[in-house]
Amino acid sequence: MAATNFSGPVVSGNGFTGDLTGNVTGNVTGDVTGNITGTATALIIPTSDPGVAGAIWNNAGTLAVSAG
Numbered sequence: 001m002a003a004t005n006f007s008g009p010v011v012s013g014n015g016f017t018g019d020l021t022g023n024v025t026g027n028v029t030g031d032v033t034g035n036i037t038g039t040a041t042a043l044i045i046p047t048s049d050p051g052v053a054g055a056i057w058n059n060a061g062t063l064a065v066s067a068g
Contacts, residue, residue, distance in 0.1 A: 015030065046057045053068030 045063075046055075049057055049059075049064070049066050051068060052066055055066045057064050057066060
């Protein structure tokens, strides 16, 4: 199959096969097979006091700092 370039959103009812090169922005759902390279950043804030001095936590929607 020949390569095709698109400049806008692409939707497929049957999925995609082949190689994808470039940046992916948005939500990805379904199965991904192969190698993924890049950077992922996640910040997980606990919802109860972790008991570690200086640690941040989510106190019912308010950012709090643990006294330890």
